[in-house]
Amino acid sequence: MKIDHYIDEKTLKVYLTEEIDHHTSSIIRTRLDYEISRFRPKKVVIDLEKVKFMDSAGIGLIIGRFKVAKSYGGSLEIENSSDKLMKIFEMAGLPKIIDFKENKKEEVI
Amino acid sequence: MDNVKNEMKLEFSSRSANEAFARISVAAFASQLDPTIEELADIKTSVSEAVTNSIIHAYNGKDGIIKIHSRLYENEIEIEVIDTGSGIENVEEARAPLFTTKSSLERSGMGFTIMENFMDELKVESVVGLGTKVYMKKLIKTKELEAN
Ligand SMILES: Nc1ncnc2c1ncn2[C@@H]1O[C@H](COP(=O)(O)OP(=O)(O)OP(=O)(O)O)[C@@H](O)[C@H]1O
Ligand SMILES: [Mg+2]
Numbered sequence: 001m002k003i004d005h006y007i008d009e010k011t012l013k014v015y016l017t018e019e020i021d022h023h024t025s026s027i028i029r030t031r032l033d034y035e036i037s038r039f040r041p042k043k044v045v046i047d048l049e050k051v052k053f054m055d056s057a058g059i060g061l062i063i064g065r066f067k068v069a070k071s072y073g074g075s076l077e078i079e080n081s082s083d084k085l086m087k088i089f090e091m092a093g094l095p096k097i098i099d100f101k102e103n104k105k106e107e108v109i
Numbered sequence: 110m111d112n113v114k115n116e117m118k119l120e121f122s123s124r125s126a127n128e129a130f131a132r133i134s135v136a137a138f139a140s141q142l143d144p145t146i147e148e149l150a151d152i153k154t155s156v157s158e159a160v161t162n163s164i165i166h167a168y169n170g171k172d173g174i175i176k177i178h179s180r181l182y183e184n185e186i187e188i189e190v191i192d193t194g195s196g197i198e199n200v201e202e203a204r205a206p207l208f209t210t211k212s213s214l215e216r217s218g219m220g221f222t223i224m225e226n227f228m229d230e231l232k233v234e235s236v237v238g239l240g241t242k243v244y245m246k247k248l249i250k251t252k253e254l255e256a257n
Contacts, residue, residue, distance in 0.1 A: 022161045023125035029215070053132075053150075055157040056223055060215035084150055091206075091226065092219050 001028060003035060010042035019053035025061045033068055040072045049080035058085065059092045066098055077101055112182070115141060119177040123168040123192070125161075131177060132156040138179055139186050142249045151227035152186065152247060158220040159190035159243045165211060167194025167241055185229075185248045193240035200233050 004013040012035060018024050036044060044065065048054075066076045077099045081089065089095060117138050121127045132153040139152050156177070163175045176191040197203045204225070209218030225231045230246040 019129065021125075021128045021157055022165060023128050025215075026125075053153065053157075055154050055161065056217055056219045057161070059217040059219055063217065064215045084147075088154075088219075088223060091222060092217055 012041035017050040025057040163192035167192040196237035197235040
């Protein structure tokens with residue numbers, strides 16, 4: 001996990017790098033909730049590009065951070081979720097409530 | 110059904126650190142069938158779901174033993190995940206998408222739905238007070254094509 005604080009004064013950006021299961025998600029959850037409660041960001045961005053494995057624990061982790069970010073007046077955005085992860089998020093209907101952004105590498109600047 | 114080509118049994122404590130151990134071990138065993146990366150990922154996720162359920166729900170954080178029994182056939186793998194924990198009162202209800210008895214722990218109730226989607230067959234046998242056996246089967250399509 002790598003955390004960038006306030007990349008543009010109001011955004012907390014988090015790069016998750018570990019496999020997401022029940023074991024790791026409790027560690028990730030504790031750290032993220034600490035950062036969100038401390039900095040109260042307007043926007044939390046979670047980048048999943050480096051996540052090679054995720055099971056249903058990831059669904060609970062993302063919905064949970066969505067709720068926590070919201071409780072501090074912020075929003076949540078998910079970036080670079082692989083097809084494999086997307087399939088799991090879609091089964092649970094997450095794209096209907098949470099903002100998923102396309103792979104940044106495809107953006108032309 | 111074809112003859113069993115290989116068989117393995119695993120037995121480990123209900124510690125959350127063993128979730129990764131279990132899925133990686135089964136994936137290593139399954140790789141003998143030369144599955145695609147996609148098929149292997151489906152197997153890993155499903156094993157992780159079943160084992161996590163035994164740890165969280167069956168043993169509820171307490172010490173217990175989880176067993177995995179896996180068999181390889183010409184073009185399919187069978188995996189059983191067995192616990193002797195609490196058991197499930199209503200299996201049909203438990204298998205429904207979004208059903209969870211642990212929403213307070215940020216569980217989403219999607220474990221069985223994922224197993225059903227990622228594997229070709231899912232059977233759940235459970236007796237309250239005795240435990241649960243989850244049986245899963247996955248066809249390894251690459252092998253199936255070669256065999257034909
Ligand atoms: N091995 C088990 N022993 C006892 N109860 C179980 C077992 N496996 C599943 N259950 C019950 O079935 C319910 C549904 O399981 P499922 O895996 O679909 O969702 P979950 O574990 O609650 O959430 P998620 O897997 O999405 O994090 C659980 O909430 C639990 O009540
Ligand atoms: Mg589960």
